[in-house]
Amino acid sequence: MTTESLLATGGPATAPDTGPGTATPADPAPPASTGPARVSRLPTLTGLRFPAALLVFGFHAVLPFASIRLFADHGVERGIYSALGGVAGLTMPFWFMLSGFILIWSARAGDTAKAFWRRRYAKIVPPYIVAWVLALVLVEGLDGSSTTPAQGFLTLFMLQSWVPDVPTNFAVNNVSWSLSTEAFFYLAFPLMYLVLKRIRANHLKYWIGGVIAAVALTPLLTYALIPVGTSVVPNEPSQSANYFWFAYVFPPGRLLDFALGMLVGRAVVLGRWRNIGMIWSGVLLAISYGLALTVPWLYGLRIVCIVPAALLIAAGAIADNEGRFTLFRNRAMVWLGEISFAFYLVHFTVLEYTRSLLGDRLFSTPAALGILAGELAAGVLLAWALFAWVERPLTRRWSRSRKKSSGRTKP
Template identity: 65%
Template sequence: MSTEDLARPSDHTTAPAAVRAAAPGGARGRSRLPTLTGLRFPAALLVFLFHAALPLSDMRVFADDGVADVFYAFAAQSGGLGVTFFFVLSGFILTWSAREGDPARAFWRRRYAKIVPVYLVSWLLALLLVDLSAAKWWQGGATLFMVQSWIPDVTTNFAVNNPGWSLSTEAFFYLCFPAIYLAVRRIPAYHLKYWLAATVAVIAATPLITYTLIPLGTEVVPNEPANSANYFWFAYIFPPARLLDFLLGILVARAVLAGRWRNIGMLWSGVLLVTTYVAASFTPLLYGLRVMCVVPAALLIAAGAMADAEGRRTLFSGRTATWLGEVSFAFYLVHYTVLTLVRELLGDRMLTTALGIAVLVAEVAVSLLISWAMYAWVERPLTRRWSKPRKAMPRTPVA
């Protein structure tokens, strides 16, 4: 690839004025996206609700079978939606904030300085407090080095700290981003719609590809015993399969910045997301987890970014919402440990509906308190300290 390709003028000049001014390289420099920050906590809370609703003896808190069943029916797709939202959001944010002439190693340094310290602290807490004897030594090693999502074994994928598998997958996204970003920038703006359509089509075909190519196996998904663990791993956890969600976020950001995105607004994006979420409960597992909500999630992310770029206040751009969004990464990584500890403290005891709801609220509060401490004492200071090299690095542009 030539230096002329790398120095090619940005498509920001074709974007709407407000988006162009707020976009990377615009007159005002890189924009903040408070709405997208604020949306991170609801996505993390969806994952919390899914784990809290698992119909297993080690997570269930409600004594009433009917209440427990309704709770799980409501939250059965929430974990998949939360993870999909994060994967698409990650690609969008990284593209929106990409720095001109940024070396790949500088990008990798910033990303890993942000995620690895918090990941390791949450991993150590989970290992010492709830999983010291449960995980096999090699599972502990796989999760420590963030490679668990590459192993076709559900027990290993979720070992030590259950939500950590998605960070294993995200690490692969970060490794690929500099090359993907350069490739996407070379796509003519008027061709972006075709790439977006093709990416969505391949995502939609992922379950069919899985059913066709992957062996059924004998293992099943723990909370969905009618579904193959092999299918679940390949379609939902395997990093190259989930790279499509990340790519969709990159393409959506590029389309917004190039003025090639048709914005339907946050309200209608939210209505569509709720509608597809409900519909996902009536579709086969892999289609519900991978297909139903991915386009509405992308629409909502784009609408939120455009609202921020245009200076419009939203429900998620306030101070409280953005603070929750800032601590949401740590919340995502520690909530499962809190849920497990509370379940162990309860022993075999199940709770009335009112008391069960109170316990869930308390678990959210405790998780937030721990998350705030991790954000204030680990994530923020270490990100500031280690995201910049001690001396200037040679500028070998990749983005």
């Protein structure tokens, strides 16, 4: 099957869609009733992105690395670091599932894989490259290391998450490994979408349960099969670099999170999701976060928060679809959500570059918190510029084929 035909078999469109009766090759004849109409935009899910990015910023700001540290009071620093120790296990599953969910929600009838990949490339790659250059120019070697040519090549072309070497995964721009992993999701999406469409609506719950079980098995298999290796974080011997790469970074493993988001999105679209609302989803997510701080490391990273995060994503989409009020769909939160991808790309560079400007001294707790507030403001402003001058205009310009665009202007 060609790439042009992978998505062209139709599917949920951004216009109102039928519910459980939507016919696919594996479905029976559609019933008379249809599911709820579907809005094209989900501002609550956009607004939720920035709090997730803010949590990552806070966690990275207190990492025990020489290129980041600000606090002279190590007790305070350690306390903040411990309190935010579950952020990685909350935010990454949330973002990966959100990506799969949104792609299902916004899938276009008659779309092609080529057109889909073009849109993803236009949105992701230009800001990624700008952030890569900024990191290479501003912070290269600040932590006493230097990027090898191989690491530079791998990170530039989003291949670093495939290498079982944490320094390579985090080379140049520390956070770019997740975009390397996401790139694999986007390559796989057209084929995964075809498989998803063949799942009967009343069987989705079994697939969702199966994927959750597979995610839960990931830490167990990692502990059982992968050699320990060195530690990811200084003075944390249990946090093996080999464990971290295989369970947390390796793209095929993280594909489970993305697939779960797709399945949940399909269940919501077809009216097969039992919604518990945003409040209860948020409560469960807060409880699961606290639990993630107490369980073995990899279980906290991979499984504890994944079900409540999925519930929250679905609840936010349903609230938007029904026009109900949420705290995250106001203008300020939506704007922050729109720049959150750019903020995520640049925030670690801001943290490291600011540290280099301040020299080697550490600061009192009030002074360190003030510096962090300044770094946050600088990160938001830089993200705004990256979004306004790179991400948004290039997405609009390059998302559509020039041939199609020029063809529409001809008589």
